[in-house]
Amino acid sequence: MAKEKVSEEKLKEMCHSCGIETVWQRYDAQDPHCGFGLLGLCCKNCNLGPCRIDPFEEGAQVGTCGADRDTIAARNLARHTAAGSACHSDHGREIARTLMLYGSGKASSYKIKSEEKLKKVASEYGIKIEGKKNEEIAAELGRAMLEDFGKQEEPPVFIKRAPAKQQKIWEKHNIVPKGIDRPIVETMSRTNMGVDNDYKNLMLGIMKTALADGWAGSMIATEASDILFGSPQALRAKVNLGVLKEDEVNILIHGHVPLLSDVVVTVSQSEEMLKLARENGAKGITVAGICCTANEILVRRGVPVAGNFLQQELAITTGAVEGMIVDLQCIMPGLVKVASCFHTKLFSTHPKAKFPGMEHIEFEEEKALEIARELVKRSIENFPNRDKARVNIPEESMDLIAGFTAENIFYYLGGKYRATYRPLNDAIISGRIRGVVGVVGCDNPKMQSGKSHIQMVKELIKHDVLVVQTGCSALACAKEGLLVPESAKKYAGRGLQEICETVGIPPVLHVGSCVDNTRILIACANMVKEGGIGEGIDELPIAGAAPEWMSEKAIAIGWYFVASGALVVFGSDMPVTGSANVMKYLTKDVEGIVGGKWAFEKDPVKGAHIIIKHIDKKRKALKLSAMMYDREKVKV
Amino acid sequence: MKKPIKGNIVIDADKCVACKTCELACSVAHSRSKDLVWAIYEKPISPPRIKVESTDEFVVPLQCRHCEDAPCIKICPTKAITRADRESPVLIDQGKCIGCKWCVLVCPFGVINMDKDGKFIIKCDLCFERLKQGEKPACVVSCPTHALQFKTVKEISKEKKKEYLINIKKGKKE
Numbered sequence: 001m002a003k004e005k006v007s008e009e010k011l012k013e014m015c016h017s018c019g020i021e022t023v024w025q026r027y028d029a030q031d032p033h034c035g036f037g038l039l040g041l042c043c044k045n046c047n048l049g050p051c052r053i054d055p056f057e058e059g060a061q062v063g064t065c066g067a068d069r070d071t072i073a074a075r076n077l078a079r080h081t082a083a084g085s086a087c088h089s090d091h092g093r094e095i096a097r098t099l100m101l102y103g104s105g106k107a108s109s110y111k112i113k114s115e116e117k118l119k120k121v122a123s124e125y126g127i128k129i130e131g132k133k134n135e136e137i138a139a140e141l142g143r144a145m146l147e148d149f150g151k152q153e154e155p156p157v158f159i160k161r162a163p164a165k166q167q168k169i170w171e172k173h174n175i176v177p178k179g180i181d182r183p184i185v186e187t188m189s190r191t192n193m194g195v196d197n198d199y200k201n202l203m204l205g206i207m208k209t210a211l212a213d214g215w216a217g218s219m220i221a222t223e224a225s226d227i228l229f230g231s232p233q234a235l236r237a238k239v240n241l242g243v244l245k246e247d248e249v250n251i252l253i254h255g256h257v258p259l260l261s262d263v264v265v266t267v268s269q270s271e272e273m274l275k276l277a278r279e280n281g282a283k284g285i286t287v288a289g290i291c292c293t294a295n296e297i298l299v300r301r302g303v304p305v306a307g308n309f310l311q312q313e314l315a316i317t318t319g320a321v322e323g324m325i326v327d328l329q330c331i332m333p334g335l336v337k338v339a340s341c342f343h344t345k346l347f348s349t350h351p352k353a354k355f356p357g358m359e360h361i362e363f364e365e366e367k368a369l370e371i372a373r374e375l376v377k378r379s380i381e382n383f384p385n386r387d388k389a390r391v392n393i394p395e396e397s398m399d400l401i402a403g404f405t406a407e408n409i410f411y412y413l414g415g416k417y418r419a420t421y422r423p424l425n426d427a428i429i430s431g432r433i434r435g436v437v438g439v440v441g442c443d444n445p446k447m448q449s450g451k452s453h454i455q456m457v458k459e460l461i462k463h464d465v466l467v468v469q470t471g472c473s474a475l476a477c478a479k480e481g482l483l484v485p486e487s488a489k490k491y492a493g494r495g496l497q498e499i500c501e502t503v504g505i506p507p508v509l510h511v512g513s514c515v516d517n518t519r520i521l522i523a524c525a526n527m528v529k530e531g532g533i534g535e536g537i538d539e540l541p542i543a544g545a546a547p548e549w550m551s552e553k554a555i556a557i558g559w560y561f562v563a564s565g566a567l568v569v570f571g572s573d574m575p576v577t578g579s580a581n582v583m584k585y586l587t588k589d590v591e592g593i594v595g596g597k598w599a600f601e602k603d604p605v606k607g608a609h610i611i612i613k614h615i616d617k618k619r620k621a622l623k624l625s626a627m628m629y630d631r632e633k634v635k636v
Numbered sequence: 637m638k639k640p641i642k643g644n645i646v647i648d649a650d651k652c653v654a655c656k657t658c659e660l661a662c663s664v665a666h667s668r669s670k671d672l673v674w675a676i677y678e679k680p681i682s683p684p685r686i687k688v689e690s691t692d693e694f695v696v697p698l699q700c701r702h703c704e705d706a707p708c709i710k711i712c713p714t715k716a717i718t719r720a721d722r723e724s725p726v727l728i729d730q731g732k733c734i735g736c737k738w739c740v741l742v743c744p745f746g747v748i749n750m751d752k753d754g755k756f757i758i759k760c761d762l763c764f765e766r767l768k769q770g771e772k773p774a775c776v777v778s779c780p781t782h783a784l785q786f787k788t789v790k791e792i793s794k795e796k797k798k799e800y801l802i803n804i805k806k807g808k809k810e
Contacts, residue, residue: 032690035653036780056651056781 005395008241008314014392015317020341022313026334027445039578040073046193055578065193073579074199074206075191077555080575081206082187084556087329088515089180089217091257093149095224098259098365100142102228103135109263109368112138113230117407121223125157138227145220151179156216158223162521163528165536166564169594170211175204175563177212180220184209199582200589207563207594214521214560221515225296229262232299232403232512234412234505239478241311242397243304244320248284249277251379252306252315255327256513258296260349260363261289263372264325265297273376280383285376290315291330292471292513299403299512308472308479309550310443310450313338319390323379327363328353330442330551343385347375400478401485402510404468406522412505421523421530424466428541429532431628432495434464435615436527438520438561440473441546441554447571450476452547452604457482459608461507464493464627465615468523471514473546482508494629517557520544521564534622538565538595541615541622547571547604562596567614569599569607638770642723643788645762645773647696651783652688654695659684661778662699665763683751685760686775697775697784700747700760702726708739708748708759716757725762733757 006014015022036042041053043063051063053072062068067075101107112118112134119129122137125144129137148156155176159167170176177183187209190196196205226232244250251268253261267273268287277285288306289297297303306315309330315321316338324335327350336357339346348355349363349371361378363371404412414423427433439457443450453476457467461482469477481487488500492507500507511519524537534540544561546554548571558568576582591597601607660672667675667682675682686699702725709717709726716732717739719725728739739757740748748759763773771777772786779785787795 032654032656032688032695034655036655039653052655052780054781055653058651058782059780 005242006392008311008394008396011241011314011317011392011394015314018341020317020338021334022317022338023310023332023334024445024449036578038573038575040076040575040582041069041578043067043072043075045075045191048193053578067197069579070199070581071197071202073576073582074202075196077574077576077582078187078191078202078206078209080552080555081209081559082184082191084552084554085209085213085217086184087551087553088213088221088556089149089184091329091515092180092217092219092221092224093146094257094259095221095228096142096145098142099138099224099228100146101365103137103139103142105135107365107368109365109372110228112227114227117223117231118227121227141227142224145224148216148220149180152182153178156180156212156220158219159211159215161219161525162215162564163525163536165528165538169536170563173204173207173593175208175211177208177216180212180217183212199579200585203582203585203590206559210556210559211563213556214518214564218515219518219521222512222518225258225515226405229258229296230300231407232405233408234401234403235299235302236399236401237298237302237304238397239305239307239400239475240396240398241307241315241318241394243286243288243306244315244318244393245284245286246320246391246393247282248286249280249282249380249383250321251285251287251376252290252321252324253287253293253297253326254290254312254324255293255331255350256291256296256329256515257327257350258293258300259365260325260327260368260372261293261297262300263368264376265301265303267369267372267376273373273380276377276380277383280380282380282383285380290324292515293327295402295471295474295510295513295516299510299516304397305475305478308443308450308475310445316342316344318393319343319387320393322382322386323347323375325349325375325379326353326355326358329553331355342390343382343387345378345382347378349375396479398479398481400483400510401506402474402478402483404505404509404511406511406519406526409509409523410526412503413499421526425527425530425532427495427499429624431625431630432464432499433466434495434612434627435541435543435619436466436468436523437542437611437615438468438470438517438544439477439547440470440514440517440544440557442548442550443472443476444548444550444572446550447548447602448604450479450548452571453477454480454482456545456547456604456608457508458491459605460611461488461492461496463608463612464495464629465612466496466499467508468511468520469508470510470512470516470520473548474510477508478510482506483510495627514553514557517561521560524564524566533624534618536565536595539618539622540565541618541624543567543569543611543614545569545571545607545611547607558598562590562598563594565595567597567599567611569601569610571600571602571604571607573600574598640768641770641772641786642767643772643786644702644792645699645760645776646785646787646792648783648785649694649696651781652695652697653781653783654688654690655780656688657778657780658686658697658775658784659688661774662686662760665766665774680751680753683749683758685758687747698745698747699775700726700762701745702760702762707742707744711738711742713738725764725767726759727761727764728757728759730756
């Protein structure tokens with residue numbers, strides 16, 4: 001007889017009472033956090049220090065070198081942005097490199113799954129495609145994308161995808177990135193002791209660095225992944241810890257880059273592995289994802305998602321996970337200790353990301369299938385070690401629709417015969433949809449461990465805002481059941497509900513992983529191109545939010561949206577609040593430069609209303625009609 | 637050599653930014669090496685006798701108040717906790733301590749603790765050895781926002797009076 005299922009909350013309690021420490025206990029142990037760190041007033045950039053500025057103005061007001069609070073806060077933020085940009089862009093570099101290797105016949109585990117996108121992107125890069133085989137095009141495109149990283153004088157190719165207005169603004173302020181790596185290196189160099197000390201100039205450098213991520217590094221990751229692994233199509237799948245199966249081998253894939261996860265999925269479905277699973281007493285093999293690599297294999301293959309960032313340890317505490325295969329980014333080193341209490345084997349695979357206590361089986365693009373087979377095999381062979389008495393798979397699982405992209409969304413909105421952005425723009429113009437907002441980013445115990453996303457998104461769709469989501473934010477809302485068409489009737493305002501019901505989409509669209517925030521940039525550019533709602537992204541009734549941001553990558557993402565003209569609302573402050581000048585720059589002055597700006601609001605519902613107010617302001621400036629059903633309310 | 641000093645640790649909670657610098661300094665002051673970089677590798681590691689605690693409203697460093705009529709002294713069955721005179725710190729003699737934890741229970745501020753291994757009672761000793769050298773307690777010296785200060789009762793009351801008078805003056809002006 002199957003055991004009674006526990007809830008996720010119960011699972012957390014059980015861990016705690018067994019003395020298994022997870023992220024929540026570790027977070028509590030860190031409380032109170034260092035005030036200087038929180039305020040951004042600590043500088044460790046040279047050995048004159050470390051220096052700190054006394055926010056109460058009794059102690060030191062400048063560092064040993066004389067840097068004041070503005071300089072220190074701005075420099076710290078610049079370094080965070082550079083790290084975030086570097087992380088995503090490096091992800092892009094790996095996919096581009098694999099594309100090149102595949103084209104050169106060195107990565108036979110892969111194939112071109114979207115020929116259409118390969119040819120379209122190759123043409124954008126000025127590569128002649130006539131009469132060439134896909135392999136040749138892939139090799140040339142991969143190489144050309146890699147060249148984008150090292151360019152010294154030219155902007156990366158995708159920069160020209162931005163609306164002309166944005167490009168002009170960037171040129172005017174000299175923040176067009178030259179290459180992708182160069183602005184990151186430049187930020188590291190200008191934040192060195194005694195280089196750039198003007199916080200305003202540092203902010204411009206930050207924006208250049210972030211733009212290199214959004215309009216190049218991350219965008220390359222998205223596009224090259226679409227070429228190699230397929231351009232997503234809307235599909236139905238399942239999310240939450242309940243996707244793990246009691247009678248099957250459960251393999252979790254955690255991390256970000258789909259190069260390995262996609263191949264693991266393929267291998268796990270092979271007859272050879274299924275047979276091995278049966279021989280080891282399991283009925284089958286379930287592969288489920290955690291974090292963004294989950295999103296990558298979800299949107300392209302419908303692979304179930306076990307959980308988002310904060311669930312990575314809980315997944316292991318179900319006692320039902322044979323192997324967790326990780327690559328890089330957002331992988332908690334705390335996993336090792338948690339796994340040591342269970343039979344779960346942890347495998348690190350990336351040469352850049354090793355974890356003491358994990359077994360390292362290094363991934364190579366050239367031998368992807370072989371390595372994936374080894375990882376799956378090792379996980380299956382661990383099934384007999386599972387202690388059935390300790391298996392506690394929570395009951396929660398939910399359906400979601402995922403796989404929307406900047407390319408396919410107009411098919412869903414406009415249908416076969418009107419496959420353009422016109423219906424979306426018209427819905428905005430007519431006041432059925434108030435605007436479009438990207439709610440993205442991490443989940444964080446500092447905020448509400450994922451709940452903030454749900455509260456913000458519900459408030460937005462209630463006010464007829466179409467929400468697009470990526471990353472762990474999308475997964476948080478998916479678990480709540482917001483990413484199915486049925487949620488429109490339950491939660492959306494009347495205008496948005498009508499659109500959703502007419503075309504059969506959810507009011508909250510899952511557009512992929514964190515690098516896929518670039519799909520939102522492209523959608524914004526397409527909305528501008530379609531016309532009628534402004535000449536630039538800064539004029540559109542749109543915004544972005546990361547209610548529970550955690551990673552430096554979120555800072556880079558936030559910045560590339562701000563620099564592209566969007567309002568971005570973060571659910572907790574960035575570590576610069578110790579400098580009134582930098583805060584004023586972020587929340588006010590920057591709008592006069594690039595059109596976008598920052599807002600910080602802890603309460604997700606209040607955050608939603610900051611966004612709604614901003615969208616209404618933009619609608620007014622565009623002289624769009626009042627919201628369709630607001631007008632009716634007035635009549636009544 | 638400087639003259640020995642006496643006084644109390646006082647806290648301005650509004651100024652505490654929870655950086656925990658005082659905790660680090662306390663650990664270092666009670667370590668063998670007296671050096672942060674080395675102290676963190678010592679065994680047993682030197683635990684802090686001061687702890688930054690938080691409520692939803694504010695954060696504040698807490699340590700032994702060296703009570704005039706100290707309940708811990710009264711309750712200690714082996715007389716391990718003593719004080720030389722009214723102005724001296726409340727100290728514990730680890731040799732006499734049997735680890736019964738009565739002092740932990742009776743302390744109204746929760747600032748008496750056991751060490752990580754449950755072997756020793758840990759409490760603030762007001763850095764009495766530093767005081768002998770004329771140096772203020774390590775936490776006070778380390779506090780970057782001057783939330784922690786070292787003052788005699790006389791100084792405290794004098795400052796309080798001054799503050800009170802200033803407020804009266806302000807009130808008259810307004």
